[in-house]
């Protein structure tokens with residue numbers, strides 16, 4: 001691999017152009033520890049990084065250590081009191097904070113652990129930093145520590161504390177009129193969908209297991225609301241879905257989405273719990289099948305933010321995200337794994353790829369055809385990409401990242417630690433708690449932050465709900481003319497923004 005300077009090797013066909021790729025990694029990330037028996041293991045990010053280093057892929061990337069997201073960065077989506085709580089809580093003080101723990105849903109699935117706040121700052125800083133890079137000429141930005149899609153404005157959920165994805169999308173919206181969010185984690189991308197449920201500036205598309213499964217949302221009938229109607233897409237899937245079935249939906253749906261929505265930037269959450277053999281998952285995707293989604297979204301040549309997410313059989317998570325980093329670069333990574341410090345995790349074959357299982361695929365051809373037809377029909381109701389008129393652009397989030405030297409901190413996990421089985425599970429349902437914070441944040445101003453009901457919303461819901469009519473500001477004409485932006489998808493873009501600082 002001889003190319004440097006952040007340019008990838010040329011691929012083939014429509015992917016033949018090189019991409020300028022950057023990658024965010026905090027060497028401390030693998031030291032954060034959710035606690036004994038907890039399936040979420042930040043160590044998998046360090047394992048991924050070690051594979052990238054030993055495959056020689058880091059030489060083809062610009063590697064950055066993320067600047068920690070500051071309070072004010074997190075408060076662009078999250079409630080002030082929730083952020084203050086995350087900053088102040090510690091394992092030593094949590095007994096005195098029982099009411100707050102309950103209110104913010106912190107304690108069990110989302111435990112308090114040493115360094116919780118710097119952990120949140122690191123993973124959110126990587127995603128926002130990646131968005132800033134995409135806003136300034138990079139083609140692809142990668143943050144495998146990000147993708148924590150369940151976090152809500154004032155509540156932790158499903159191992160997620162702050163929603164780095166929402167924050168990154170808000171950053172991208174400073175430069176792009178429309179941003180597409182795609183989620184291939186096995187769980188519904190509920191936190192991101194909810195934040196942007198009532199806006200047409202962000203389309204969210206989630207492919208997930210649906211039915212008696214965390215978080216319980218993501219019904220095909222949930223399509224967005226108000227101006228956001230038809231701008232949320234949910235693809236409900238059943239156990240055992242294989243590569244072929246998955247791609248029979250992914251490509252036609254995402255092809256149509258790209259055609260009708262024409263985003264200026266794409267955020268792809270690459271949750272690896274949709275892989276075969278995941279400790280919490282029930283799908284049967286191979287790494288190649290999962291990575292096909294990355295390859296396909298990359299082929300549109302639109303600025304692309306690749307994020308991590310779930311993934312609980314950590315040796316396979318590292319395999320997957322290493323392979324997908326290669327896809328981002330246009331490099332086919334060797335199956336034979338180079339020796340490295342975590343080599344023993346990958347025995348007995350020491351290969352990058354693992355065969356999917358022979359589990360039953362419960363998704364019938366007919367079901368898949370019906371889902372595809374229904375979603376394509378919904379997409380046909382979007383006549384043309386929405387356009388907004390305005391405005392002055394807010395300043396970028398300033399992140400003077402430094403190039404990172406690639407040192408690995410020591411580990412405190414043993415190789416078998418992703419194989420243990422314990423009682424920690426996602427809850428079946430979310431319970432949404434009232435949020436007392438009245439500070440208006442930016443997701444609200446792009447028409448997000450309605451308090452969506454926990455039950456799937458029927459398509460024919462009649463009349464607005466008080467909680468759904470928060471759409472504001474974004475489509476009102478502003479007073480300052482915008483600069484024209486060049487975008488790679490050749491759309492005349494009018495950069496917009498949704499902020500009005502109080």
Ligand SMILES: [Zn+2]
Nearest residue numbers: 185187273310
């Ligand atoms: Zn997940």
